[in-house]
Amino acid sequence: MPCTLFDAAPTLGGRANSFFEPTAAQWVDHGPHLVMGCYHHLLGLLARAGNSNAIHWQPSLTLALWSADRGHFRLAPSRRLPLPLAMPLAIGQLPGHNLQSAFALVRLASQPPADTDQTALQWLAMLNIPHTLIRDLIEPLCLGSMNEAIATANAASFSQVLSQAFTNQHSARLGWFTRPLCDALIQPLLHYAKQCGVILQPRCCIQRLERNHDHWLLIDRLGKTLAPCSQLILAVAPSVRDRLLNRTPTATDTGVISNLHLWFDHPLTLPYPLVGGIGTQGQWFIDVNGMMNGNGMAKWHHYCIIMSAENNPRRESVQPQLLDELATIANDNAPPTHARLVRMAHATHLVRRHNNHPMPHGIIDGAEQPKPGELPATLELAVMRGQRAAARILEHS
Numbered sequence: 172m173p174c175t176l177f178d179a180a181p182t183l184g185g186r187a188n189s190f191f192e193p194t195a196a197q198w199v200d201h202g203p204h205l206v207m208g209c210y211h212h213l214l215g216l217l218a219r220a221g222n223s224n225a226i227h228w229q230p231s232l233t234l235a236l237w238s239a240d241r242g243h244f245r246l247a248p249s250r251r252l253p254l255p256l257a258m259p260l261a262i263g264q265l266p267g268h269n270l271q272s273a274f275a276l277v278r279l280a281s282q283p284p285a286d287t288d289q290t291a292l293q294w295l296a297m298l299n300i301p302h303t304l305i306r307d308l309i310e311p312l313c314l315g316s317m318n319e320a321i322a323t324a325n326a327a328s329f330s331q332v333l334s335q336a337f338t339n340q341h342s343a344r345l346g347w348f349t350r351p352l353c354d355a356l357i358q359p360l361l362h363y364a365k366q367c368g369v370i371l372q373p374r375c376c377i378q379r380l381e382r383n384h385d386h387w388l389l390i391d392r393l394g395k396t397l398a399p400c401s402q403l404i405l406a407v408a409p410s411v412r413d414r415l416l417n418r419t420p421t422a423t424d425t426g427v428i429s430n431l432h433l434w435f436d437h438p439l440t441l442p443y444p445l446v447g448g449i450g451t452q453g454q455w456f457i458d459v460n461g462m463m464n465g466n467g468m469a470k471w472h473h474y475c476i477i478m479s480a481e482n483n484p485r486r487e488s489v490q491p492q493l494l495d496e497l498a499t500i501a502n503d504n505a506p507p508t509h510a511r512l513v514r515m516a517h518a519t520h521l522v523r524r525h526n527n528h529p530m531p532h533g534i535i536d537g538a539e540q541p542k543p544g545e546l547p548a549t550l551e552l553a554v555m556r557g558q559r560a561a562a563r564i565l566e567h568s
């Protein structure tokens with residue numbers, strides 16, 4: 172079936188893309204993307220595109236953590252035990268934890284939230300989860316996966332994340348791309364799409380849709396008709412979808428992700444390519460060169476500090492604080508050679524209740540708009556939405 176992909180941007184890839192940073196003279200991702208062993212749909216797609224080796228996998232789950240009072244420590248469940256047993260044991264042995272944390276983890280795994288509108292905080296309070304476990308594990312996992320703090324994040328979706336991620340040793344592993352996303356993910360997928368016969372049309376911003384008999388006409392900003400099509404997947408933000416359909420916009424909340432990219436003229440000593448900060452402004456401190464094993468040909472040593480759900484009204488003051496945190500974690504006070512803050516104001520659409528408006532005949536909704544109980548906005552969800560939409564097209568043809 173002929174298929175054309177129109178995208179308003181000059182380069183395809185959307186949020187999972189990279190930009191060229193002129194001072195550092197290298198490609199930099201809008202944000203480092205972490206993946207998990209439980210991303211079955213994304214991994215299946217990468218395998219079909221012959222691109223499975225773009226990801227470096229942890230042999231088993233390891234979370235390198237740091238806090239001011241405990242210094243560096245690690246959560247590394249034993250590889251020899253089944254994960255549901257290995258995780259509570261590993262948690263119980265973390266500095267500052269004991270059997271209370273281990274039992275709390277078992278309660279979390281065995282008692283999903285009864286109410287789909289409950290917040291994660293309400294769920295954790297009901298289960299009497301100790302503050303230390305929330306601070307060291309639950310809040311970082313919630314911010315990382317939902318891009319939202321436990322106070323407002325939906326418990327049913329968060330519980331889905333936990334149950335899918337921590338099913339077994341294989342699912343729980345983290346993976347990261349070993350080259351910038353444009354190279355590691357987007358180009359191979361575009362190549363695969365072309366092989367499947369998809370026509371790629373960047374720089375085509377759809378401004379209007381018009382119904383013409385049994386076809387939809389896609390009209391661009393200049394009023395030019397780009398193509399008539401019998402079926403159309405709208406894989407744009409919900410706000411763009413609603414504008415194109417002349418609908419009252421559905422309320423959608425988005426979450427910010429800010430990344431402070433830093434370049435140094437010498438390597439810093441981080442004990443692991445990814446260090447989670449506890450009680451810090453930055454959540455993840457990433458050694459980008461370390462993750463890429465020297466790929467990407469950087470002239471300097473590249474680090475990135477991630478702040479999920481960042482909502483700081485005094486953003487300027489955050490940068491020096493993040494630098495201080497990295498200096499303490501890496502025990503190195505040298506100033507960076509270059510710094511760049513990338514703030515994505517609408518990084519992800521948050522899990523929210525919304526009404527399901529029926530779509531006009533021939534149009535399929537592919538927008539990122541997770542509902543309570545569904546998985547939050549990630550690469551995995553994007554692939555799932557694409558596959559669901561494609562299946563519906565095939566059903567109707």
Ligand SMILES: Cc1cc2nc3c(=O)[nH]c(=O)nc-3n(C[C@H](O)[C@H](O)[C@H](O)COP(=O)(O)OP(=O)(O)OC[C@H]3O[C@@H](n4cnc5c(N)ncnc54)[C@H](O)[C@@H]3O)c2cc1C
Pocket residue numbers: 177178179180183184185186187201202203204205206375376377378406407408411428515517518519538539548549550551553
């Ligand atoms: C900083 C950051 C870090 C992230 N980290 C992670 C992570 O670690 N792990 C993870 O799994 N996920 C992560 N994500 C989320 C992930 O990137 C997104 O969920 C995923 O890329 C969404 O893909 P999408 O195709 O649905 O949307 P998008 O990538 O937003 O694609 C929508 C496309 O629609 C186009 N468009 C918009 N309007 C029009 C129009 N009128 N006409 C034509 N085209 C139009 C846009 O140009 C865009 O290319 C992160 C996101 C960000 C921003």
